[in-house]
Amino acid sequence: MGIYDEHLDRNAANYQPLTPLSHLARAALVFPDHTAIIHGSLRRSYAEFYARSRQLASALERRGIAPGETVAVMLSNTPAMLEAHHGVPMCGAVLLSINTRLDAAIIAFQLDHSETKIVIVDREFSGVMAEALTLASVKPLVVDYDDPDFPADAPARKGALIGSLEYEALVAEGDPAYEWRMPSDEWDAISLNYTSGTTGNPKGVVYHHRGAALMGYGNVIAAGMGKHPVYLWTLPMFHCNGWCFPWTLAVQAGTHVCLRWVRAKAMFDAIADHGVTHLCGAPIVMSTLINAPAAEKRDFTQTVTFNTAAAPPPQAVLAGMRDAGFEVTHLYGLTETYGPAVVNEWKREWEALEGPERAAQKARQGVRYTVLEDLTVMNPDTMEKTPADGETIGEVMFRGNIVMRGYLKNPEASAEAFRGGWFHSGDLGVMHEDGYIELKDRAKDIIISGGENISSIEVENALYQHPAVQTAAVVAKPDEKWGETPLAFVELKPGREVTADELMEHCRARLARYKCPKEIVFAEIPKTSTGKVQKYVLRKMTT
Amino acid sequence: MGIYDEHLDRNAANYQPLTPLSHLARAALVFPDHTAIIHGSLRRSYAEFYARSRQLASALERRGIAPGETVAVMLSNTPAMLEAHHGVPMCGAVLLSINTRLDAAIIAFQLDHSETKIVIVDREFSGVMAEALTLASVKPLVVDYDDPDFPADAPARKGALIGSLEYEALVAEGDPAYEWRMPSDEWDAISLNYTSGTTGNPKGVVYHHRGAALMGYGNVIAAGMGKHPVYLWTLPMFHCNGWCFPWTLAVQAGTHVCLRWVRAKAMFDAIADHGVTHLCGAPIVMSTLINAPAAEKRDFTQTVTFNTAAAPPPQAVLAGMRDAGFEVTHLYGLTETYGPAVVNEWKREWEALEGPERAAQKARQGVRYTVLEDLTVMNPDTMEKTPADGETIGEVMFRGNIVMRGYLKNPEASAEAFRGGWFHSGDLGVMHEDGYIELKDRAKDIIISGGENISSIEVENALYQHPAVQTAAVVAKPDEKWGETPLAFVELKPGREVTADELMEHCRARLARYKCPKEIVFAEIPKTSTGKVQKYVLRKMTT
Known part of the structure; x- marks a missing residue:
């Protein structure tokens, strides 16, 4: 003693x-x-x-x-x-x-x-x-x-x-x-x-x-909130308790601007009339802002920080957001981690990047929140860290004080999630050399074709680079010969046209042959209330 | 269950x-x-x-x-x-x-x-x-x-x-x-x-x-530190672990600029050459900056936040600091509270204040840090809160996670300090109507004259309003008739002159008669390494 x-x-x-x-x-x-x-x-x-x-x-x-x-x-x-x-x-x-x-x-x-x-x-x-x-x-x-x-x-x-x-x-x-x-x-x-x-x-x-108390500090630091931020509620508060921002704002005595429905006009009015400094949402909310009719847009002088998660912001959207006066911060997390627990911490030296380089840097999920203790990528079977080579895919794991207590009345699921003293996210990703993680897929979204793992995100990113593509979602389609093959669902921008062949050609110019979609379906893509693509709905359509 | x-x-x-x-x-x-x-x-x-x-x-x-x-x-x-x-x-x-x-x-x-x-x-x-x-x-x-x-x-x-x-x-x-x-x-x-x-x-x-971990968040918020602050080490790190800033800076990946001796030229060089954004110190450090010879001053473009504690910043010093490009934040705390735990949280509406009104607002110690749970003023005998009237003097009490574990090998002193579930600061103060506290004195620095409590700080503030006064320190002098009377020690600015009678007259114009010093001694005032006046040394000189 x-x-x-x-x-x-x-x-x-x-x-x-x-x-x-x-x-x-x-x-x-x-x-x-x-x-x-x-x-x-x-x-x-x-x-x-x-x-x-x-x-x-x-x-x-x-x-x-x-x-x-x-x-x-x-x-x-x-x-x-x-x-x-x-x-x-x-x-x-x-x-x-x-x-x-x-x-x-x-x-x-x-x-x-x-x-x-x-x-x-x-x-x-x-x-x-x-x-x-x-x-x-x-x-x-x-x-x-x-x-x-x-x-x-x-x-x-x-x-x-x-x-x-x-x-x-x-x-x-x-x-x-x-x-x-x-x-x-x-x-x-x-x-x-x-x-x-x-x-x-x-x-x-x-x-x-x-x-929830610690998230107050973590969010303030990740979102760069000074005193008296003005926060627009585009993210539903039922979603991970609005990433804990209902509690966070009091730390800096900020103003909550409520919003029942996410529509461009209401958002621009709030930004211009109430001096909104921060908002959060899925990439779909960014598209709504950028693609709003001119009559619904409003001028504003402040820089507005847009915290996005759920999917990496596509390059065109990023560029459009910058032109429109928004700074995009890319966050990542799960319901089990109080919402965002990972931030694409932006470095001064990256400010010089433009176009695809900038988007590639922004697309990485990043590093742990200050209030998260540890974040890593591991082989879930061996619980060994994958090499930080940006290539070896493993499961993203979390540890710290903004990981849930567990699942209510479900000790088996909790034990499974906390196996080996880490929270298993179910997300697949890589660890880059500089300590930033990048998601490659949900475990269930990976496509295994001829024994090769294909990241559906990688294929979607290639599709997003086509100017006519509004939303792209790639899922595995059962295949007798290959086991699975990539099937792409594509939603076009209003007034734009492109054929499936043209899109296939576009993908072949950017991806290894085996990763290219074997089939492209033009359709309205089902999304959750928070703008996440509902792949399980699409998956049902493949069988 | x-x-x-x-x-x-x-x-x-x-x-x-x-x-x-x-x-x-x-x-x-x-x-x-x-x-x-x-x-x-x-x-x-x-x-x-x-x-x-x-x-x-x-x-x-x-x-x-x-x-x-x-x-x-x-x-x-x-x-x-x-x-x-x-x-x-x-x-x-x-x-x-x-x-x-x-x-x-x-x-x-x-x-x-x-x-x-x-x-x-x-x-x-x-x-x-x-x-x-x-x-x-x-x-x-x-x-x-x-x-x-x-x-x-x-x-x-x-x-x-x-x-x-x-x-x-x-x-x-x-x-x-x-x-x-x-x-x-x-x-x-x-x-x-x-x-x-x-x-x-x-x-x-x-x-x-x-x-210490929580202070990282509390300091960042109180000092308004964004990403990559540049912090100049004018406050000794041996003083409450440098108010925990040796640990705090990593939260925002800031730069520590070391400094062995606090001298004007070195400070201005650091500010101009390294882009210092924050520094901390006693009011004496502010005087050093303001009163530096022109040859030692340097131009700089950034706004520098100066966090001060130990004594309320005098009006003239505040004005001088503003003119020189510094924002002064007034903090308060004790060794027992990890350094600062109270901040004069500045309100937008106070920006319009000038001169004495501004200084009076800035002189109040303020409100709890975000990471301190509670701060109050109580009658230490009854442990009842004093009315929030800005007048009733009580003892300032702290409660929360940035209060020390206790005194090492000294359970009696710890128990005494934590009596009634609050940390007893030994500082006397009032609670204002708006929830801000203001110190009136250390318990041992209060002067009891003819049964009336005289705040030595109040008398010092009156003296500071005289343009010739560099430092003022008021202590109790034993008195047969009154019990104690206020005795003032005054250090003049270089090249300035004033007589004791003139200063007495100056005080009488500003204070109730019984609060005015009965005697004024011109002398160099002894200070600690951190710029705090050593009243116990002065007190020995009164007997």
Whole structure:
């Protein structure tokens, strides 16, 4: 026993659980009058945001919610969603954010599996929720959220009221001065996110207060957020808790600009009118911005940082974004890693790069977040690191404090994911000489043709280099002779034309023969609500 | 037992101890070629800085240093000091940085009390260290640091070699590829700093890896550090581990610019030649910059952030700093809080303030760091919060993860400091209506005259408003009638004159009669190496 092992223990003065709730408390203390939320005509200061979050927490507690119980929400990017991210954990409960594009059966599964006690549902989704509630075994208290700033130019309509009370009535039951519960341990669960699981039941990914608090610092550093950023909500908050940005912004007392639907005009208006400095989204959101009709575009003077993930930004899109005044930062992560945990940390010397060289550099996923402890590429069988040669494909592995606690009620899946003391991402990639990783494919998306591994991403990148291609998705097609062959689905830009033969020729000029698609199908490509291509849908079309 | 309490435990994949060593590892991985250290003619990249730190750790381990043992250093702001901040904890040891202005008896006490096993000493201080070693009971291995970039224009000389080997020879014994030891727990000690304790023996303040890692984020946010800051070392690194900036800079891959002696010319040269963006220091450093002869000043285009603490920046100094291109951020903290834990978080609306209003706003200590959990002002007897009225004086209290583990081998002092679950700072202050604290005095510096509390800071501020006053220090003088009365020591600016009567008149125009000094003494005011006025020396002169 050394001299530092005695009489130097934890106490309330020198140890407190890490929690993102503390970030909001500080922002409200220091910048009470600063605008925290903009939504349509609504403005909420940090004092109001904090008070309403506490009031919600108090109301939930008065409705019987105990620490460690689940409160589910099915909400758009609205003030209620931001309040839920704070108010639910403030009473010790766990927030389940349901993907608003899911069908009733999966929603019912999530409600049952998480033993949801209260569900708050936006009227836009009350139809599917009503159906889910008939399927579910649990009987949660149902609260309607009737957004007073529901846009007039709606691509969707408000559904019926299906709950016992409305959200504002629930909030009104609480005490805005409620002393929120510090988590008893920073390891306590703060939220639950189900993976979209293409086969079998979804898995419930559990986040803790420690990780969510650290993500506040990690996001601020990765996104280069100074004091008072203005953040536009193009990324759904139900997606990995909006990459933890609902909690992150309070670290720098930023302004949330809510957005129910991602449309070019609304985005440009927010950027020009509210001085947006940051937004996040899949590459599809970038395309929407660049390809917007001139009448919907607006001039703005600030540089806007666009954090993208899900797929490497294609070269043409990158160039278009620069011309339009956006800095693109490429991030990568999974639901299991609190959203982004890897950043394409951009180096000064790369500023001189142009065109394909710049895009190639930007396409790499990069290096660990400051708050992630380690990131590597390994052979999952031997758990040995692959050589940093940029060529040897292995599985991308994560380790650190922004890796999930595990899958809820699924110790087998958790054990499998954490095999050997690393989180197995299921993504295949290479480690470059300079320590940057680059994804080559999802494990299930790799195409094995004649014994050779073909990266579907590599083939897609070749297709994207054709000026007529809007979206490309390559999947494996079963083949008697080769085992599998690459099948390409292509969506063209409006008004552009190209034949399959021309595209084949284009690919042969850029790829080894065996990697070229054997077949090209022109079709509208199915995407998730977050803009990810749904390859499993395409894969069904191949058989 | 709730559903979130089962099968969601910690493992190597999802839990790693927080440590600032991880920040350096990342900077070396991502920016290996970026300059980490500038010292005279020397340049070290992050790859080199990381390798040398590991090499030092390896050498220490080979010399028998075990985890939890103390390695002491008595070093200036040199590369060796930066390496020690990383290399010592990398082998699990604890870094004791000895104040280079201490006398042999106190140094001997620190070596014995910390059971130091190895001491690394700069030749500038080998004389006093040699003496200390004859007084100390412990017999550590002594290593000389012979700085090859010891400036030619030295106000001090190199002393004799007193050790068994030189620092470079020690480092050469190690393996630069050494796999450094992750702390077994983030609560493990990383460093030891003795308070300067004016009475009795110094107390050894123990920091842990968790706090030092979090300070990386807290400092970056408080100081507004973007990517690649350039940090000038005017603050001694032996002072609260340089407010943790030796560890912090790696978070943003910044450049350390070393500086052995704080002189205007060297500072301006560094700012102009190396593009310094940040520096820290007591108000005396600001005066040195502003009052430098024209020949020593240099033009520079960047805005330089100057983080100051120890005393509120006087109005004239603030104005002078703005004119000279510096942004002053006012921080506050104690050795027990890892250096700064409070920041005068500056609001946009205050930018319009000028002169005394601006200085008054800047003089307040402010609000908690993002990584500090709570900060308040309480009546230490009742442990009740004082009203937020800007007037009721109480004791400033801290709570959170950047409060020390405690005092080494001093459970009584630790218990006293942590009484009631808060760290008692010993500083007296008020809570303003807007949640900002303002110091009124050290508990022992308050003057109680005729039953009325007089803040010595308030009297000093009045004196500082006189254009001839360079430094003012007010202490209590025992008085038969009043108990105590304020006695002012004043140091005038070079070439300026003012009489005691004129200053008395100046004070009476600004202060209540009972607060005015009863006596004014013109004298050179004794200061610590960090520019703090040594009131205990002045106090001895009053009796």
